[in-house]
Amino acid sequence: TAAHCLRNDLYIVRLGEFNLYSDNDGASPIDVNIANIKKHEGYSKARASNDIAILTLKRNVEGFPRVLPICLPWESELRTKSLINYYLYVIGWGKVQFQGPSSDIPLIASIKELPTDLCSKAYASQADIDDRIMCVGDLKYQKDACSGDSGG
Template sequence: MGYLSISLLGLMGLAAIGYGSPTVSYLNDMEEEPDSEEFGQFMGRKKTTCKCGWTNKSFGRIVGGKPAEENEYPYLVRVSMDTSWGVANICGGTIVTNYHVLTASHCTTDVDAQYYVTTGQHIVNLPSNRSRMYRVEKVINHPEYNQINDWNDLSVLVIAEKMEFNQFVGPVCLPSANRIDLPGQWVKAAGWGDTQYYGSSSVVLMKVFLKVIGHKECQEAYKGSDDVAPNPIQFCTYRTKKDTCQGDSGGPILWLDPKTNRYTLVGVVSFGIACADGTPAVNTDVQVYMPWILATIKDNQRGSDTSCHID
């Protein structure tokens, strides 16, 4: 039921076709997005266990719904698969170790297919000495993934060979044991998805700021369906006329930790009704699944491929 490729809609809205009420409070939130010029640039006062979550930026400003700078998010990858007509780009994903990428289970339901991840990419299908495609050796979808309502929509991809890290390719930070209270906070999404509902996908990596809304508000927006779980294993994001859409599924929802000034992976893009239609997008809450993620990495470990988190 998820977008089989979800995308960043920063340019236009569409007529609402969702379940939600147009009077819910998140629709009235007109708060200005934060100034992110220095986000991820310099280390904060608190350290991480290894280098993670940094950004590559010049000091020119680019705000939500606009192209990201080249390799701005070194941990973002493109997920593709073999098809009868060749290799097709299907989703986004996020690097967590030299051998592991997180994405959404609805992107990898065919566990026998051959998948690939491309690191260091900015413009789709444009050759670059910074980008490289790696073969996925193993797909590990969450054992309780529900294809009907996309609950537990999370997958670990085990890469066949070590992904080489440098300034332009590296891991995101993962949440620590201290839960981040997300409702009301700004988060960032990035991907190559459609720029309007069932429109054409972007060839350039796009980024957008979104606001996390409360679980009860999200349930109310999806009233009449069971798409949003009764327990908070998901969280919702919303911003007027800005959204994730087809093509961005499996990609990251990033939270800037003010103590480390590094981006932490707090969500994986899962699904929505349409794009920027007044209904919030639903994301898998990475914090809930950290025990499973860490156990899965440990069970499929190659050398010292440990994930990074707040020290």
């Protein structure tokens, strides 16, 4: 998850949710207690750097059709592979427009990786952008993640 999403009173995660405001959406989410929270040791809220954390759950989560793991690349060449020519997807319950309302259901946007120097210039005063950061967006249709999409 994103480190900036964590709060001191967080003790469960909900997995498999769909409509945040309806129990009659057929999603059948499950709540699982958190055993441990580990933020990246270099996390800086002020500079938005190393904004990642690992949540260890108190039990394994298997056998739920709407809850699947994220596959992470183990081989070094996969971790540094450019995704410039691939479509990427951001999904979340975030704001549907800048400073607008949040969505009841998760929305999806297809985006692409952008050159790092583009983000470095755009966010120089707000964040440390280097080769560890994947710069993504859609300049043509202006699709992107928004407030509330973080954390997964």
